[in-house]
Amino acid sequence: MLFPDFRGRRLRASGNFRRMIRETKLSRDDLILPLFAVEGKSVKKPIDSMPGHFQLSCDHIVTKAEEAKEAGIPAIILFGVPDTKDELGTRAYAADGIVQKAIAEVKSRVPEISVITDVCLCGYTDHGHCGVIDKGIIDNDASLDLLARTALSHAEAGADMVAPSDMMDGRVGEIRGLLDDEGFTHIPVMSYAVKYASAFYGPFREAAESAPQFGDRRTYQMDPANALEAIREATMDIEEGADIIMVKPALPYLDIICRLRDEIDLPLAAYNVSGEYSIMKAGEMMGWVDAKALVMETLLSIKRAGADLILTYSAIDVAKELNA
Ligand code: PBG
Numbered sequence: 209m210l211f212p213d214f215r216g217r218r219l220r221a222s223g224n225f226r227r228m229i230r231e232t233k234l235s236r237d238d239l240i241l242p243l244f245a246v247e248g249k250s251v252k253k254p255i256d257s258m259p260g261h262f263q264l265s266c267d268h269i270v271t272k273a274e275e276a277k278e279a280g281i282p283a284i285i286l287f288g289v290p291d292t293k294d295e296l297g298t299r300a301y302a303a304d305g306i307v308q309k310a311i312a313e314v315k316s317r318v319p320e321i322s323v324i325t326d327v328c329l330c331g332y333t334d335h336g337h338c339g340v341i342d343k344g345i346i347d348n349d350a351s352l353d354l355l356a357r358t359a360l361s362h363a364e365a366g367a368d369m370v371a372p373s374d375m376m377d378g379r380v381g382e383i384r385g386l387l388d389d390e391g392f393t394h395i396p397v398m399s400y401a402v403k404y405a406s407a408f409y410g411p412f413r414e415a416a417e418s419a420p421q422f423g424d425r426r427t428y429q430m431d432p433a434n435a436l437e438a439i440r441e442a443t444m445d446i447e448e449g450a451d452i453i454m455v456k457p458a459l460p461y462l463d464i465i466c467r468l469r470d471e472i473d474l475p476l477a478a479y480n481v482s483g484e485y486s487i488m489k490a491g492e493m494m495g496w497v498d499a500k501a502l503v504m505e506t507l508l509s510i511k512r513a514g515a516d517l518i519l520t521y522s523a524i525d526v527a528k529e530l531n532a
Pocket of ligand 1: 326328330338373374408409410411412413425480481482483
């Protein structure tokens with residue numbers, strides 16, 4: 209049908225019509241809020257490159273979790289900023305580590321919210337890489353056991369789901385195996401399966417104090433040029449037992465989200481990462497853009513591309529907006 213028989217504007221003419229024919233809807237159910245936990249009491253240290261976000265001690269983590277729950281958000285994801293780092297990232301899998309304590313606090317004070325944990329070593333190793341180092345090289349297989357122990361320690365502390373973000377080959381299988389052996393068959397694994405070596409992680413590395421001290425992450429994170437490889441990575445993690453597949457970052461990789469949505473039948477998550485958040489905040493602070501509108505449009509585009517879940521630093525604001 210062509211103009212004048214077809215007129216696209218007819219169904220755009222009123223708010224009601226627009227509501228009735230809207231194809232994609234953003235919901236509070238889609239949102240996961242990342243939080244950064246630090247040691248101490250009453251600590252709320254601003255993260256300069258991520259306005260509105262803080263490194264929070266456990267008491268403040270609980271307050272934020274409560275706020276997220278009140279806004280209708282189903283889950284938070286916790287990152288830990290330990291007091292000490294070492295070669296093997298031992299504070300990542302310590303029973304009294306910062307994430308383990310934060311999990312226990314949230315689960316006892318705000319049991320209604322689900323707690324997901326980021327499983328990685330980069331915030332805990334003195335070299336800042338996501339695996340252990342042997343002769344200057346990130347040793348894949350030697351890292352697997354430590355990653356699995358980290359995931360197990362999170363489950364033991366009460367985490368509801370674990371999310372490995374290290375990009376070592378084989379870690380999903382290793383984690384699934386150890387969780388199963390130790391009686392945690394019910395804990396799902398959300399795999400950062402398709403994680404690109406991205407400049408958009410910059411602000412996060414300030415937040416988590418996890419910048420690599422030498423080299424970069426290109427020997428384990430994916431080349432932004434590759435799309436077929438995303439299918440291989442996702443397929444491999446599904447074979448190893450992943451329950452949810454994640455693409456990260458989100459906005460520069462909408463094509464990847466779209467492709468994976470056609471290829472796989474697991475729930476798909478997308479991480480709207482720190483750089484995506486900070487750019488919009490910066491634009492807002494300059495008075496150049498309406499950040500609230502940009503965020504809503506961005507998250508909608510991520511959903512439209514095919515993501516079921518979105519990890520976003522704007523989760524609370526967005527949930528409140530959706531409630532309004
Ligand atoms: C840890 C990890 C990173 C992010 C999540 N988990 C950083 C990285 O890989 O360097 C980035 C999140 C963000 O930028 O918001 N491996």
